[in-house]
Amino acid sequence: MIINNIDYIEKDTNFDPPSDVRCFLLMYGLIDCNNFYASCERVFNPSLIGKPIVVLSNNDGCVIARSAEAKKLGIPMGEPAYKLKDLIESNQVYVFSSNYVLYGDMSHRVMNTIAEHVPNMEIYSIDEAFLLLEGFENIDLKSYGEKLVKTVGKNTGIPVSLGVAPTKTLAKVANKFAKKYKAYNGATIIDTEEKREKALKLTEIGDVWGIGRKYSKKLQYHSVNTAWDFAQRPKKWVRQLMGVVGERTWMELNGTPCFEMETPSAKKSICTSRSFGERLTELAPISEAVANFAASCAEKLRKQHSYGCVLTVFIHTNPHATNQPQYYNHSVMQLSVPTNDSTEMIYVALRGLKSIFKEGYRYKKAGVIVSEIVPERPLQGDLFDTRDRDKFNKIMTVMDSLNGSYGKQKVKIAAQGFDRKWKLKNEKLSPCFTTNLKDVLEIKAEDELPL
C-alpha cells in the first residue's frame, strides 16, 4: 500500500510499520555515476583504467573523489592530500586537481542520455538524478534498468548505477546495492517486502540518506545500528529524537513516500567563496578576490533571472593554524534596490570588505553571499535611486554574451583585476578535453615525443 498523501501523514501520528502486501503503482529510481570525477578523468585517458586515481578539492586540499582502486588502498574521503603523500607515492596513485568545467560537461552528457529514455527525471546533483517510473506495472523494471545503465555507459563512457524502490530513500538504499554487487548488472530493485527487509537489515544506519554523522552516533547510542532497527522503532520515538526530518526518513524507509519529485527552482541564496592559494595579509589582493566573488554571484543571479536584496561579505584566517591569531568577521548590507549588476555588487561588496578588514592577520578565505533573492520582475524602485539601471542592464547583457562566446572572464570589471594573487592552487589540472581543443592538441603533441 502506498499512501501518497501528506495530509494523511500529518494526521496519523501513530502510524507504525505496515506489514501488508504492497502493490506499487509508482516507483522512484536513483541513478548515479560511479566515482564520478575519477571516471571523468578516465574517459579521455584510457591508460588510467584499472589505476588508482584521486581527485582533489580546490587548492589541491583534500580528496573528494577516488576510483575503486584508490578506495581499495584505504584512501578515505575528505582526507587532506598532504597526509597521503607517502601512500600516493608508494602506490603510484594518479592525482588530479578538480576540473569542474570537464565534470560539468560530462554531467550534461549523462543527464541528456537519461532524459532521452526516461520521461520524468529530477537532476539532483552533478552526478545523480531521481527518476519517476509511472505506469511501469507491466514492464520488467530489472531489465529496463539494466538496459538504461548500459546505454548511459556506452554513450558517455561514464559507468552508472541504478536503484529502484517505492520511495526516494529506499531507491538510495537500492542504489548502494547496485554499486556494491556486480551481479546486479548495475540495477537493483526493491519491490517486495522481503527485499525491503533484507536490504534494510544489511544497511548501516549511517548509510541512510538523511542520517548524517551526528544522528548516526545518537542512534547507535540507542542500539539502532541498521536501517532496519531504525524502521522498526515506533514513529513517536523517532519524532522525539529527530523531529519531523527524521520522521520523514522513517516513513520513507517504511515505504511511504514523503519526498516528491522536484522541479528546479531559482536558488534562495547564492554564494561564491574560495580559500586563497597563499595566505593574504593586504587589503588590495583580498579586494580583488572579493570583487571577483561578487561578480560571480551577480552572474549567477543573471543566469537564473533574479535580483538579490542582501549581500554578505566574510573573511577569515585559517582555523587550523591554532598557533596564529584568528579573526573571523562578516558584514551584511541591504541593497537599496534589488540588483544583479556586477558593478554595483562589486562596489557594495568592497565597501563591506573595507568595514571588516583588519591589519595584522593572515587571511585564508573570503566569500560573498547574496540572499533575499527575488524574480527579475517586477522591480520595486527606490525614489532616491539615481542609477541609470537600463544602461547597466544593457552593459551586463553585452558582457555576458561576449563571455559566453569568447570564454569566461574575457570581459570583466576593472576591480576584478589581473594580479590574481588570491588564485587557487591546482597544479594537477587535466586538460579541458570537452571544451578546449587547444588543450587536447597540446597533450597530443607531448604524447608523440618519443624521447
Added chain:
DNA sequence: TCTGGGGTCCTAGGACCC
C-alpha cells in the same frame, strides 16, 4: 607549508503585539 565549496530545511528562543 599543506585540511573544499555550495546549498537546503528545521528549530529554539527572543522581541513584539494584542
Added chain:
DNA sequence: TCTGGGGTCCTAGGACCC
C-alpha cells in the same frame, strides 16, 4: 499594579545533502 496567553516575525545555529 500585576498577571496571562497566543500569534507572528526574525535570527542564529544545527543538521543534513552532494
